[in-house]
Amino acid sequence: MAVLIVNASPRAPRSNSKRYGEIFSEYCQEETVYFPLSKTNHEKICEQMEQFSKMVIVFPLYADGLPVTLLHFLKTLEQNPPSQKPVVSVLINCGFFEPRQNDIAVSMLELFCKRHGYPFGAVLKIGSGEAILDTPFQFFLKRKMKKFAAAVTSGKNRTFSVTMPIFKSVFLKASTNYWIAYGKKNGVTPEQMDTMLIEGK
Ligand SMILES: Cc1cc2nc3c(=O)[nH]c(=O)nc-3n(C[C@H](O)[C@H](O)[C@H](O)COP(=O)(O)O)c2cc1C
Incomplete structure (x- = not known):
């Protein structure tokens, strides 16, 4: 069964999250289906979700929390839950150096999953997310992405983090x-x- 990737960056079409989603797809052993959130497609994605047993939400850290695009999507999901709930994995990137900057946002999503009955899957926390892809250090990112993708497909609840090794x-x-x-x-x-x-x- 395919893995659903939802890009919740407010600038989805030209976002770093889009690039991270593409790298995830490259390493994922299962087929992936990609949906960038727009103002009008939240309900459609909620409907489609029934067909997937795994979902990866890829998004940036905004003000130590979730971007408003994602908050709106979660509100829609609360009102339109799929009958089969997928395992939710998190692929988050932030501009600051330390991957731990993402911890609160990850906890917010984990709480949402717990309250609404979605099994919580794997997490990849990326620090220096605005920069790492355009440096030779992208190798480190890709190595962690491979492990994250393996955890997502096997449904394991594992947490990974990566930043530039400087x-x-x-x-x-x-x-x-x-x-x-x-x-x-x-x-x-x-x-x-x-x-x-x-x-x-
Ligand atoms: C409004 C706004 C708030 C942000 N807040 C944070 C923050 O609190 N901590 C941080 O490390 N990066 C922060 N960033 C940086 C983004 O997380 C970073 O640029 C990320 O790569 C953007 O990903 P995207 O292109 O997928 O949207 C912020 C960026 C914006 C535009």
């Missing part, structure tokens, strides 16, 4: 330079980025 200070320096250059390209100074006014930009 010192945190090196990561901080490189990422700060990256975002300053990115801001400059878009006419935003580091001082502006340091204020809440950036929200209105």
Whole structure:
């Protein structure tokens, strides 16, 4: 039976989550079916879910929690539960260096699963998720993805994590330079980025 992949990134079509979902599909021994969440397809995905015994939710960490796209989907799922509930696995990435930044968001999903009777499957927590895929360190990611995919297909409740194998200070320096250059390209100074006014930009 195929594995359902739901991409719950608010920027699903051009998201890192999409790339992580593709790598998962490459390593998954079973067929995968991919659905990016849109504003209008939540009920359709809930309906389709009956046909799958396993589901992977791939999403980014937003403000130490779940992005609102995923919260909306979970609300729809609460109201439209499938008669057969799949094992839910979690593939989460965050911008910060430490994979443990994702822990609270994983607990939130685990609680949802517990309350609504979905068996909880495997977890892969990715730190430096915005960067790792475009560095030679993607090898480390792929190695963990392979293990995660094996746990998903065998229905095992195992947790994996991965980040770039560098010192945190090196990561901080490189990422700060990256975002300053990115801001400059878009006419935003580091001082502006340091204020809440950036929200209105
Ligand atoms: C609104 C917003 C909030 C975010 N909050 C966090 C956070 O709390 N911790 C963190 O490590 N990364 C945070 N990030 C970074 C994202 O998790 C990271 O960029 C991720 O790779 C985005 O994945 P996506 O392209 O699949 O959406 C945030 C990004 C955005 C846009």
